[in-house]
Amino acid sequence: MGDPGIVVDALVKTFGSKAAVAGLSFSVEGGEIYGLLGPNGAGKTTTLRVLAGILTPTSGRAVIAGLDVAAHPLEVRRRLGFLTNTTGLYARLTGRELLRYFARLYGLAPAAADARITALVEALDLAPFFERRCEALSTGERQRLSIARAVLHDPTVLILDEPTAGLDVLASRFLRAFVRAERDRGKAVVFSTHYLAEAELLCDRIGLLHHGRLLAEGTPAALRAAAGGAASLEEAFLRLVATHDDPDAIVAEPS
Amino acid sequence: MKLHTVRLVAGKELRETLRDRRTLAVMVLFPLVVYPLVSLVTAQVLSARVARVEAHVARIAIAGPPPIVARVRRLLSGADFSLAPVGAAADVAANRVDAFVEVTATPAGRPPAVRVFFDETREDSTTARDRVTQALGAVSGAGCAPPFAVATQGIAPRARMSGYLLSKVLPLVVVVMVMLGAFHPAIDITAGERERGTLETTLSAPIDRNALMAGKVLAVAALAALTGFLNLASMSLTVLEGAHLMANSAPLSIPWVHIAAAFAVIPPTAFLFAAVMVAIGSLARSFKEAQTLLTPVYFLCMAPSLTAALGDFRLDGATAFIPGVNVTLLARDLIVGRAPWGLALAVIASTLMYGLAALALAARLYDSERLFFSDEAGVGLGTWLRQLVAGHRGLGHTAEPDDAPTAGQAMGLYAIACVLLFFVFVPLQSWRLEPGLAISEWGGLLGLTWLYARGRGQRLATVLHLVPPTPPALIGAILIGLSAWVVVGLLAEWIVPAPKEVVAGLRRIVAPTGHDRGMLATLLLMAVTPAICEEALFRGPILRGLRTRFSPAMTAILTGLLFGIYHVDAWRLLPTALLGIALSGIALAADSIIPSMVAHFTNNACVILLARLHADDTASLSRGARLGWLAGGALVFTAGAMLLARSSKTRRDM
Numbered sequence: 001m002g003d004p005g006i007v008v009d010a011l012v013k014t015f016g017s018k019a020a021v022a023g024l025s026f027s028v029e030g031g032e033i034y035g036l037l038g039p040n041g042a043g044k045t046t047t048l049r050v051l052a053g054i055l056t057p058t059s060g061r062a063v064i065a066g067l068d069v070a071a072h073p074l075e076v077r078r079r080l081g082f083l084t085n086t087t088g089l090y091a092r093l094t095g096r097e098l099l100r101y102f103a104r105l106y107g108l109a110p111a112a113a114d115a116r117i118t119a120l121v122e123a124l125d126l127a128p129f130f131e132r133r134c135e136a137l138s139t140g141e142r143q144r145l146s147i148a149r150a151v152l153h154d155p156t157v158l159i160l161d162e163p164t165a166g167l168d169v170l171a172s173r174f175l176r177a178f179v180r181a182e183r184d185r186g187k188a189v190v191f192s193t194h195y196l197a198e199a200e201l202l203c204d205r206i207g208l209l210h211h212g213r214l215l216a217e218g219t220p221a222a223l224r225a226a227a228g229g230a231a232s233l234e235e236a237f238l239r240l241v242a243t244h245d246d247p248d249a250i251v252a253e254p255s
Numbered sequence: 256m257k258l259h260t261v262r263l264v265a266g267k268e269l270r271e272t273l274r275d276r277r278t279l280a281v282m283v284l285f286p287l288v289v290y291p292l293v294s295l296v297t298a299q300v301l302s303a304r305v306a307r308v309e310a311h312v313a314r315i316a317i318a319g320p321p322p323i324v325a326r327v328r329r330l331l332s333g334a335d336f337s338l339a340p341v342g343a344a345a346d347v348a349a350n351r352v353d354a355f356v357e358v359t360a361t362p363a364g365r366p367p368a369v370r371v372f373f374d375e376t377r378e379d380s381t382t383a384r385d386r387v388t389q390a391l392g393a394v395s396g397a398g399c400a401p402p403f404a405v406a407t408q409g410i411a412p413r414a415r416m417s418g419y420l421l422s423k424v425l426p427l428v429v430v431v432m433v434m435l436g437a438f439h440p441a442i443d444i445t446a447g448e449r450e451r452g453t454l455e456t457t458l459s460a461p462i463d464r465n466a467l468m469a470g471k472v473l474a475v476a477a478l479a480a481l482t483g484f485l486n487l488a489s490m491s492l493t494v495l496e497g498a499h500l501m502a503n504s505a506p507l508s509i510p511w512v513h514i515a516a517a518f519a520v521i522p523p524t525a526f527l528f529a530a531v532m533v534a535i536g537s538l539a540r541s542f543k544e545a546q547t548l549l550t551p552v553y554f555l556c557m558a559p560s561l562t563a564a565l566g567d568f569r570l571d572g573a574t575a576f577i578p579g580v581n582v583t584l585l586a587r588d589l590i591v592g593r594a595p596w597g598l599a600l601a602v603i604a605s606t607l608m609y610g611l612a613a614l615a616l617a618a619r620l621y622d623s624e625r626l627f628f629s630d631e632a633g634v635g636l637g638t639w640l641r642q643l644v645a646g647h648r649g650l651g652h653t654a655e656p657d658d659a660p661t662a663g664q665a666m667g668l669y670a671i672a673c674v675l676l677f678f679v680f681v682p683l684q685s686w687r688l689e690p691g692l693a694i695s696e697w698g699g700l701l702g703l704t705w706l707y708a709r710g711r712g713q714r715l716a717t718v719l720h721l722v723p724p725t726p727p728a729l730i731g732a733i734l735i736g737l738s739a740w741v742v743v744g745l746l747a748e749w750i751v752p753a754p755k756e757v758v759a760g761l762r763r764i765v766a767p768t769g770h771d772r773g774m775l776a777t778l779l780l781m782a783v784t785p786a787i788c789e790e791a792l793f794r795g796p797i798l799r800g801l802r803t804r805f806s807p808a809m810t811a812i813l814t815g816l817l818f819g820i821y822h823v824d825a826w827r828l829l830p831t832a833l834l835g836i837a838l839s840g841i842a843l844a845a846d847s848i849i850p851s852m853v854a855h856f857t858n859n860a861c862v863i864l865l866a867r868l869h870a871d872d873t874a875s876l877s878r879g880a881r882l883g884w885l886a887g888g889a890l891v892f893t894a895g896a897m898l899l900a901r902s903s904k905t906r907r908d909m
């Protein structure tokens with residue numbers, strides 16, 4: 001395994017009196033895809049926003065590529081690619097204008113930026129719509145352009161917040177293939193989703209998140225075993241949640 | 256089309272719209288608060304201007320056959336005139352006199368001819384013309400012939416005349432247009448970005464907050480400046496063409512050089528308004544909310560320019576530093592070609608400084624924490640009303656004993672107080688000052704605070720944060736109360752000197768001549784009452800509500816400003832706002848409302864005592880004496896502030 005790309009240590013993030021993340025710890029190494037799995041409101045998005053330096057932690061810390069996120073937010077952002085399901089692209093810019101803007105923000109020299117953009121246009125097949133304004137693109141096209149934006153500066157860490165939400169089967173498959181390829185190039189990837197089947201397909205390790213805490217962590221197979229030999233990750237998750245909420249409950253899947 | 260369905264849809268839409276409290280606030284409170292406020296202040300400024308013009312002594316030069324000149328001199332011997340021994344029409348142009356009266360003898364049986372030369376572009380000169388024509392043209396009795404045949408003649412050159420015409424209209428239009436130019440772009444790049452879902456994308460890029468906001472403000476300022484340039488050019492042509500058509504005369508020449516010079520005002524103005532609007536837009540969570548927030552701000556930003564344009568103030572060491580007012584006056588002076596370099600630079604530099612301050616504020620307000628999450632807390636309107644009727648043990652939600660009011664509730668209370676002020680308190684007080692004041696303060700301000708507490712299901716003492724202060728805090732508050740009037744009063748007088756009539760009017764209220772009201776009654780009504788009632792509202796729920804959203808310093812400044820504006824007096828705005836900031840600082844540092852009440856009482860009591868003793872005429876003090884007073888006051892004030900700061904630190908350490 002490579003160097004630790006991401007370390008989250010006793011992370012707490014509260015909004016008013018509500019704790020969205022309540023003492024979360026995990027780490028992701030280079031060349032690994034870590035899935036943050038949990039229902040809506042479990043604290044996945046908040047955790048990822050803290051990792052991306054968009055939110056500051058209430059306590060605890062997050063370290064990306066050896067840098068404390070709260071202390072060095074700008075340096076951290078230069079080393080990470082952040083992608084969300086909302087795929088916010090500037091609607092009135094074309095794909096090329098958008099990538100050029102971000103290339104300059106990331107400090108790429110013009111020649112290097114152009115070379116990188118050309119390579120990404122080819123790798124992600126952006127050419128058919130690259131000169132169109134983002135507002136005129138389909139969901140799948142937008143997602144591909146967003147991926148290009150997120151990896152433009154060749155980050156060492158990728159943070160993907162439910163990137164497949166709203167995508168069709170083909171686009172989801174394309175994205176998964178891309179994530180695997182990035183992992184194989186040695187990147188540390190955190191991938192949040194509430195599609196359990198997808199997590200099972202893609203992730204090397206999974207952290208089950210519930211009410212801002214980690215319920216369990218391990219490979220998909222280890223998680224199923226920990227839940228008393230559950231048949232699927234979904235069943236494992238349901239059992240673990242039920243045990244956590246009410247330790248005496250016995251979860252039986254009706255057959 | 257079924258009427259039933261129409262009604263159903265209308266009902267649902269109304270319900271949804273009315274549940275958006277911000278829309279409701281702008282729809283209802285805006286016309287009730289902002290318009291009366293702006294119109295009251297404008298009226299005050301205008302009446303002060305009229306008083307100033309009337310108080311000006313018209314400088315007149317007279318020439319002609321000595322016997323008739325002697326008659327004219329007799330008629331113009333009143334206090335309104337100052338007669339120069341000699342003169343000519345050129346003296347009017349050179350601003351050595353306000354009007355030149357040329358008398359010529361006529362054949363017997365006809366009144367002598369009088370020609371009054373004046374400068375159309377100077378208000379003192381047109382006033383002098385009016386006074387002279389009135390004095391010389393007046394008929395002494397029914398059936399009598401007028402003593403003189405009076406004619407008038409303007410002497411301003413055409414270029415200056417057109418500059419004058421343009422200077423009356425253009426500055427306001429340009430400032431307003433620059434603001435309008437900033438309005439939509441500012442919303443689009445703040446709240447619009449949020450709505451388009453690109454905020455997260457932007458924030459995940461390695462841009463530091465200040466650079467991001469500076470870039471946004473620069474873009475908005477560029478668009479606003481472009482709007483300003485286009486409007487200035489187009490309006491110049493339109494106004495002059497219109498004047499030409501109306502006057503049916505030769506076209507007025509456009510002073511293009513002066514208009515080009517006026518362009519210099521646009522970039523700093525655009526920068527200031529862009530920064531202010533981006534800062535406000537950053538607070539909003541949606542396009543609609545940004546519009547709701549920015550519309551009142553737009554009108555409030557327009558008010559200084561409107562006042563400056565209507566009030567015809569002079570650009571001087573004080574007005575050059577008042578935002579909005581300064582750029583309007585400078586644009587006017589540039590168009591007529593009489594702007595002094597030093598003041599022009601002061602205006603541009605101070606406007607840029609205000610812009611930078613607004614930009615820094617924008618960067619702070621563009622807070623990702625708040626932008627991603629709703630901060631709406633507190634009691635819903637319906638619950639609040641139910642509790643108001645049913646009292647503490649009413650239905651539904653009861654605020655926790657230590658629940659602070661929200662910032663929204665603070666502003667709501669302030670708006671209600673303003674509405675009451677305009678439509679109830681002011682009429683009551685002009686009906687009869689003493690009972691009117693007592694009812695407004697005890698029934699109005701304290702009553703409003705009490706109703707609010709009842710609605711929340713809390714005790715009044717809890718809402719007021721009525722807790723015993725530490726002895727140092729109390730002593731500090733007394734020291735500040737003893738010195739605030741001198742520090743605040745002298746500072747305000749130095750920055751924005753109030754007209755004499757305004758000061759005299761105020762003195763009549765505080766210390767009526769004769770024995771209309773005894774000392775004790777005055778102290779009760781004008782020191783004890785505001786110290787309790789005004790503090791209850793302003794340093795109670797308003798201060799505590801704003802504190803939930805802003806830093807202590809910002810809370811004190813905002814509460815102080817609201818307090819100053821509430822006193823709807825253009826001349827007292829600065830001193831009351833400064834006093835309000837000091838009182839808010841006291842309440843925050845002491846973490847109790849009692850010291851701010853004590854300081855408020857002490858301050859007002861000092862002012863009343865001095866007015867009674869006729870020892871409050873600071874204008875008659877020598878410069879040295881004034882500096883002495885200011886230094887002494889500042890010393891006592893600082894001692895008080897230090898005591899309070901220490902008490903605040905001790906409390907934190909406990």
